[in-house]
Amino acid sequence: MFPVVKYDESQKKVVLMEDQFAEMKQHLKTFQKARLKVLITLGDWWNVYPLTMSPKMFSSVARNENNVRNAFVKELVTIVKNYNFDGINFRWTHPGSPYGAQDGFLQDKVNFVTLLKSFASALKPDGLLVTYECTAIKSIINTGIDIPKVAAALDYILIYATNYQTGSYITTGLITPSKEVKSTLEMFKSQVDDPGKIILAFKPEVEVLTLANPNKEAKIGSNIIGEKKDFTCWIEIMRRIYVTEKNNWVITKGTNESQTFACNGDKWTSFDDINAIKYRMELVQKLRLGGVQIMATFADDIFNELGCGPAPFLRTINEILRGYNDCILPSCP
Template structure:
C-alpha cells in the first residue's frame, strides 16, 4: 500500500453536486473570470503542493447552466491546460455518465484531447427521485442507457481514449421506501414501486435517499435486513420491511471492473 500511495497523484478538486452549475457557467463564459479562477487554483495548488487540478462542474448546460456551456467548457479546459502545463501539473475532470448530459454538455473528443484523465461518474443512475427501486450503479445491459456499460461505450465511441478513462464507482448506497411492504418471507426485486422522493436517511450523513458505506455496514449488521443479488444489474440490494438499499460490494465492483477491462 505504501508503494502504491507513493506513486499516487493528489490533486485539488473543485466543484461537486452541491455547488450546482450556475456559477461555473458564468465564470466559463467570461475570459477575465476564467483567468481569475485559474490563478486562484494555481495559487492553492502551489501552497499545498498538489500534483494538479480536477474540475468537477456538475454539469455544463444543466442545473442552472446555459446552452453555451458546451463550448465554454472547452474554453475553460484550454485555459487551464495552458496555465498548468508550464508547472508540470496534471489536469483531470469529472464528467456525467448520463447519456443526455454527455450529449448536451461535452465535446467529448476535445475533452479527451485536453485532459490527462477523464473521471466518468458511474453512479446515481437510480435513486429516490424515481418511482421505482433501482440500482445505484448497474453494470448492464449496454442497451439500457442508464447503466455503466452504456455510459462507457458512449464516451469511448465519441472520442475519449480508453487509456485516459477512470471509472468512478460508488462506496455508498441509495435508499428507497416501498409503496407496499413485503409479506414476511416474500422475496423482493429491484424495479418495484417506491415512494418518489421518500428515501430514508443514514444516522450520520442525514441525507434523504443516501447512505454512506460506514452507515450501510452498521445497518446491515444491527438490523433485520435481507440481502439479495440482482442479476440484471449485477448489484446487491437489501430489504427490511418497506425499506430498500441499493449498494455495491466487492463482488459487484469486481464484476464491473473485470467486465469493462475485458471490453
C-alpha cells in the same frame, strides 16, 4: 484535496481557504513524499450553499471570456504552483443544464472546452495535471460535454459511474446496475483517443427507499413513497443486512448485468457487492482503461465487521488490477 480553494463570487476571484489548507498541509507533504500526486479539487454538486464553486458559478465564469475567465485561470494556476500542488481536478457537475445556471447554459458545452484548454496550456508545460470528474448521466453529457474535445484537454477524465437513479421516481430500481456502468464506459471509450485517460470513479453508495406497501418479497418496480429516500454509506447498510438485522432481510443476489437488492418490511435497497466490484474491475482491464478512483473509502468495511477481512472493496480492486497475491478475494457479502 478538498476543500482548499473556493471561488468568492462577491469578489469574483479564487481564494485559498487558509484554515482548511493549514489542516491539510502536512498531509500534502506526506502524500507527495510517498510519490503520490495531490490535486486541488474545485467544484460542488449543488448550487445551494456551495463550499467551493457551484455549477452556476462555473457556467458564469466559463462564458465571461475576458477579465473574469482569464483572471480565474491565472489565480487558480498561481495557487497550484505557489503551494506545490500537482494540478487541478474539476467538478463541474451540470454543464449545459438549466439546473447549473439560469442564463447562458446552452453555451456551456463550448465554453467548458475553452476553459479546460486554458488550464492545460498553463499547467501541462510544467508537468502539472488537469483532470475532471464527469457525470455518467447521458442527458447532461449530450447537452453539456463534448467528450472528445474535453478529453483531449485533460490528463484523465474520471467517470462518476454511480447513482443512475436520479431525480424523482415512484418505483424501486437499481441504483448502479453493472450493465449501465458498462454502457457508460464503452460510450466514453468510443470517443476518447487514449482509453488510458479514462478512470472509473465510484463510491460504495447505498440508497434506502420506503415502500408504499411493505412487503419482504418486493422486487424491482414496486411502488415507493418518493420523498422518503435516504443515502447512507455502504458499511452502514451492510451492517444492518448481514449483522444486526441478519434474519430480517430478504436478499436477491445480482448478476453481472444487474445489482444485488434487499428488502425488510417497508425498506428496500440495492447495493454493490463484491461480485459487482469484481466484474467492474475486470471490465476496466478488458477496455484497457487507466484505472479506478474509489471515493469515500471510509464506507468500506475497514474493521472487518462482515467477517470478510478488512476493506473488501479495496482488497478486491488491488487483487484484480494490481495482481496482489496476498489479497484474498472475499466471498461475502
